[in-house]
Amino acid sequence: MPKTATRLRVVEVDRLKTACSTCSLQELCLPAGLNEAELKTVDQLIDRRRPVKRGEYLFRAGSSLNSLYAIRSGFMKSSVLHDDGREQVAGFHMMGDLMGMDAIGTSQHLCDAVALEDSEACEIPLKDLEALSRNIPSLQQHFHRIMSREIARDYGVMLLLGSMRAEERLAAFLLNLSQRFEARGYSPLEFNLRMTREEIGSYLGLKLETVSRTLSGFQAQGLIAVQNKHLRILKIESLRELVSPQGCRN
Amino acid sequence: MPKTATRLRVVEVDRLKTACSTCSLQELCLPAGLNEAELKTVDQLIDRRRPVKRGEYLFRAGSSLNSLYAIRSGFMKSSVLHDDGREQVAGFHMMGDLMGMDAIGTSQHLCDAVALEDSEACEIPLKDLEALSRNIPSLQQHFHRIMSREIARDYGVMLLLGSMRAEERLAAFLLNLSQRFEARGYSPLEFNLRMTREEIGSYLGLKLETVSRTLSGFQAQGLIAVQNKHLRILKIESLRELVSPQGCRN
DNA sequence: ACGCTCGCTTGATCTGGGTCAAAAACCGGC
């Protein structure tokens, strides 16, 4: 084998092979709570890293499920397509999030996963994950926790879509983003909206004009400063009060 | 020990002890797809059957999670309470459904589970389920499938809440109920609505008046016959078309 | 069988957010 080929191969493996044990998202991601030895085992689980350019699909609705995907970097949305073409954004996903769990039941993806900026995802073959979690109870537990959290998140979205008004929805959305950025070590008060107003609207059950107007409204009230995709939260407490008015005990 | 005491004890065990291996919901419920021997093992999992009278709680939001619950008979709703008292019904659950999965992540229930009619649930200690599913791959797989299906269902609800109009929501709701009754061996075209118009409304993000009006509308168009809680579907195809208009390919 | 409460229906009116439209700002490509 010529030297250059070997060289390339090494580089390739280096690029594609991913190790949880050296990943900064350890604490946030699937292997959270594992010990050294377990982590080493989980390393063997991660097949390869998959880059997804902005606008590209990580997977598509209807395609068959083989792997779950842990987002390593970037930003994605998942969306369900109605027969008549209407799109419902089901969630926004960032590093450390696990995607594809909706497909385990039917072995077919239910939603599209699209990168909103250049991203990278770790491919986790489901069969291997299941096999491994039989031997590592804490992995099993954590996997269950992650699925459960997704269900809990969904309930929150239902609450939002089913019984909140436009202002409340937007405020809840911004607070949620803020909190997730914070959990990942970024500023909770200043960040970029990676998605368009239309995508925000779809997620929140609003039209893009309403999203735009409501953001402008928040800005006029001095709650936030938006310029395009860049957002700064000025009065986070006021936003919180919008979502849960006053000191109302339930 | 006096004879009567023994007698009582036997009766009690008989009432509380539940066996999957003799349960008619086997195929629908957690143990679906297990063989004889595995089924016998799972029998040991089911701690006890718990009766829940109409209006009573199976569990409440905030209480700590110990067990999942498989509904054996009856009908329940799960609902999330907003701080200010607004209630969002997150789902309706019938026999064979598994409840409580939203709580695994935090070990705290996120929603209330209330019986809409006298019901019975099988208590499944989570720790035991996890332990057992480490030894029985098909149980593990099926458990994952069930959680995944819940996520998929939630995505469907988001689609409904986020991008459908009142008529479409109601039609989708009726079709969903119809299908679930059919899967359980009941008539898909004639059944009782166990929940109030207000609960339907909460689930669908509509007010009870709108639910009532829309049902009346369907009746006027000859799609259904409603009287109170009793419902008969007359033109199921027309209902389907309401949800997915014409032959629109996506 | 009675009364009473709670759930349901239906009508009238109101409004939050949708729709339509147009201009402005932004971005990527050349």
Next chain:
DNA sequence: GCCGGTTTTTGACCCAGATCAAGCGAGCGT
């Protein structure tokens, strides 16, 4: 640095569904 398409903002108007209101019916407890 200019150009063309996309995204965003803002305005004017409209409508689906909310709200308010009033009567009706069914089921339940006594």
